[in-house]
Structures are given as C-alpha cells and as structure tokens.
Amino acid sequence: MNGTVVRxxxxxxxxxxxxxxxxxxxxxxxxxxxxxxxxxxxxxxxMLGENLxxxxxxxxxxxxxxDCMNNENIKSASNLKDPVTSFFGxxxxxxxxxxxxxxxxxxxxxxDKDELKLIKMDPGVSVPLHSHGxxxxxxxxxxxxxxxxxxxxxxDIQINDQKIKHTPIASKDTGCICLSITEKDVIFxxxxxxxxxxxxFIKSFFK
Amino acid sequence: MEKSNLNNLMKRxxxxxxxxxxxxxxxxxxxxxxxxxxQNRIKFESSEELTQEVLSTVWxxxxxxxxxxxxxxxxxxxxxxxxxxxxxxxNSKINFKEEDIREFLYxxxxxxxxxxxxxxxxxxxxxxxxxxxxKIMIKMNFFENKSHKKIADELEIxxxxxxxxxRHILTKMQEFLR
Numbered sequence: 001m002n003g004t005v006v007r008x009x010x011x012x013x014x015x016x017x018x019x020x021x022x023x024x025x026x027x028x029x030x031x032x033x034x035x036x037x038x039x040x041x042x043x044x045x046x047m048l049g050e051n052l053x054x055x056x057x058x059x060x061x062x063x064x065x066x067d068c069m070n071n072e073n074i075k076s077a078s079n080l081k082d083p084v085t086s087f088f089g090x091x092x093x094x095x096x097x098x099x100x101x102x103x104x105x106x107x108x109x110x111x112d113k114d115e116l117k118l119i120k121m122d123p124g125v126s127v128p129l130h131s132h133g134x135x136x137x138x139x140x141x142x143x144x145x146x147x148x149x150x151x152x153x154x155x156d157i158q159i160n161d162q163k164i165k166h167t168p169i170a171s172k173d174t175g176c177i178c179l180s181i182t183e184k185d186v187i188f189x190x191x192x193x194x195x196x197x198x199x200x201f202i203k204s205f206f207k
Numbered sequence: 208m209e210k211s212n213l214n215n216l217m218k219r220x221x222x223x224x225x226x227x228x229x230x231x232x233x234x235x236x237x238x239x240x241x242x243x244x245x246q247n248r249i250k251f252e253s254s255e256e257l258t259q260e261v262l263s264t265v266w267x268x269x270x271x272x273x274x275x276x277x278x279x280x281x282x283x284x285x286x287x288x289x290x291x292x293x294x295x296x297x298n299s300k301i302n303f304k305e306e307d308i309r310e311f312l313y314x315x316x317x318x319x320x321x322x323x324x325x326x327x328x329x330x331x332x333x334x335x336x337x338x339x340x341x342k343i344m345i346k347m348n349f350f351e352n353k354s355h356k357k358i359a360d361e362l363e364i365x366x367x368x369x370x371x372x373x374r375h376i377l378t379k380m381q382e383f384l385r
Contacts, residue, residue, distance in 0.1 A: 017287075017291045024295070045285055046278065048281070050280065052236075052239055052287075053280045056239070058241050058245055060259075068233060068259055071259065095305075106303070108303050109302045109303075110299050110302075
C-alpha cells in the first residue's frame with residue numbers, strides 16, 4: 001500500500017474517533033505537530049460533521065436541556081492538547097531504558113495489548129538494518145533522523161510495513177526523540193542481527 | 208433543521224445566552240450525538256453522560272465556536288469525538304514498563320560485540336537451560352510487566368524468593384551471553 005494512503009487512513013480513523021487509546025494519542029500528536037496533516041483532518045471532520053446532521057436519532061432517556069446548563073463538571077480544556085506530555089509527563093524526567101549504547105526507549109502498555117513507545121537516539125547513533133513483522137508508525141517529536149528513504153524531522157511521520165528494510169541514523173547535531181507504535185516485533189539483519197533479535201527470540205520462548 | 212437556522216440559534220446563545228435557542232439546539236443534536244456514541248459501542252448509561260458533557264460544552268463554551276471556520280455540526284462532532292477518546296483513555300489500564308530485560312542482557316554494550324553464530328548458540332543455551340518455572344517468572348516480570356509482589360501472590364511464594372530467583376535467572380542469562 002502507498003504510504004500516503006496509509007497515512008490518510010490513520011488521519012481519517014482518528015477524525016472519526018474509531019482508534020483505540022494508543023493510536024489516538026499517536027495521531028493527535030501528529031496533528032498537533034504537522035499542519036498539513038491537520039488540514040487533511042479538518043477536511044474529514046467537515047465531512048463527518050455533515051454526516052452527524054443526517055445521523056439517526058437515539059433519544060437520551062433521562063436528559064433534558066436544562067441538565068446541560070448547570071453542569072459544573074466541564075473541564076477547562078480537553079487533554080488532547082500536547083498529548084505526549086499529558087500522557088508520559090515531562091520527557092526529561094522519564095526513566096529511559098537503555099537498549100544499547102546511545103539508544104533508549106520508554107514503553108507504555110495500554111490494556112495489556114497495545115504498546116506506545118518513546119525512542120531516544122543520541123546524535124549520530126544508528127539502528128542496524130531491520131524490517132518489521134507488522135506495521136510500524138514513527139513520529140519525530142524532536143530532532144531528526146534519516147534512512148534510505150529520506151530525512152524525517154519534527155512533525156514528520158514514517159509508516160513502515162513488512163516490505164521496508166531500513167537503517168535509520170539520528171542527526172549528528174541533534175539526535176532525535178520519536179513516538180512509535182509497532183504492531184509486531186522488529187527483525188534485524190546482518191552481522192549483528194542475531195544479537196539484536198535476541199529480545200524477540202527470548203520473548204518467543206516465554207509465550 | 209436548516210443550517211442557517213442552526214447558525215442563528217447559535218448566535219442567539221453566543222450573544223444573549225438565549226435558553227430557548229439552546230433548547231432547540233439540544234433537541235436537534237442530543238439524539239444524534241447520543242446515537243454516535245452508541246454506534247461506537249458505548250453503553251447507554253455512558254452514552255447519555257457523554258452526550259450531556261458534549262451539549263454542556265456547547266452551552267458553556269459557546270464563545271469558542273467560530274461560524275467562519277466550520278459548520279456547527281462539525282464543531283459539535285469534534286467535541287463528541289474528543290469526549291469519546293478521553294472516555295476510552297480514562298477507562299484504559301496503563302502501565303509504564305518498569306524493567307526492560309534488554310538492559311540486563313545487553314548491558315550497555317556497543318552493538319558490535321557478537322558474531323552471528325555465537326549469538327545463536329547463546330540464545331539456544333538460554334532456552335535449554337532455564338526450567339519452566341524460571342521461564343514463567345521472566346515472562347511475568349518482563350513481558351507481562353507484573354511487579355515482584357504480584358508474581359509472589361500469583362505463584363504463592365514469598366516476595367523475597369521471587370526477587371532472589373529473578374536476580375539469579377538474570378545472572379545466569381548474562382553468563383550465557385558472555
């Protein structure tokens with residue numbers, strides 16, 4: 001599938017509200033950081049708003065309009081603004097886990113199944129050639145990285161599937177921090193492949 | 208209802224806090240918003256609460272609506288959509304991974320430390336030499352993210368034993384990887 005198609009699908013699924021918590025957080029951060037994506041989302045929302053006009057009516061049983069005028073519980077703002085910080089807290093205070101030198105991760109598990117991961121790479125650090133068992137979504141929050149397919153900076157998204165093999169390298173000046181969702185394990189290739197796949201292998205023993 | 212009609216009602220709310228105008232907006236949108244939640248598999252009790260929150264936002268925050276930027280139905284749709292996302296997140300179980308087994312295995316090494324065959328042998332050794340209970344404990348600790356306390360409860364063994372056994376297994380695994 002074409003990358004733009006997959007990206008638009010993600011935006012559309014977010015706009016319509018069908019995504020689970022992990023992907024919602026990912027997508028809303030993307031829309032915060034990327035004005036093009038945000039414009040696409042607005043187009044979808046206009047369409048979905050039109051649909052709401054024609055939606056069926058299921059009348060609330062115990063709700064009158066006056067109940068909505070004395071409601072003290074309306075929060076000051078939705079926490080969809082700066083979703084990463086409101087979810088993870090200040091990134092500088094996280095207990096990052098060092099996977100190998102210069103490469104750190106911090107992982108949140110949602111409902112025991114979805115994983116939302118922050119990745120921090122020191123300047124110039126690379127990830128050996130690898131591919132993905134399922135789709136992988138990466139959003140750059142700070143700094144930049146590049147790989148065989150291009151350069152990705154703050155607000156850029158990369159969606160990889162099984163067909164993609166790549167060797168990302170963090171910018172020599174800034175390093176990078178990314179938010180990622182990986183549907184299945186990463187598969188490494190080359191000289192150090194087995195060593196880096198250790199985690200995946202070990203995990204499989206324990207299933 | 209006509210769009211222009213809805214816009215006029217919204218203007219009356221924004222300018223004059225007109226309650227009758229709000230009651231008409233409510234009558235038009237509340238059943239549609241409620242239906243949106245139910246279509247998204249939210250139970251009736253919750254859908255009604257969420258509908259209340261959406262329509263309350265329309266009343267309390269009416270000044271945030273800008274008719275030059277979007278249709279009223281779009282604004283209300285996005286409020287409902289965001290409420291649904293907040294609702295799902297609030298009802299999710301979120302765990303931050305406290306420990307990552309790779310920290311023990313890779314130990315801050317440069318990645319170019321192993322030849323391919325060597326690594327394969329090491330992995331096999333880990334698989335062969337750990338017994339079933341050891342595997343279960345590693346699984347619970349690192350892949351199910353359970354605390355030592357929880358593991359102790361589930362396996363019905365003392366907390367101190369869990370801690371020392373996991374430490375022992377990790378040391379053993381590290382030896383295999385040397």
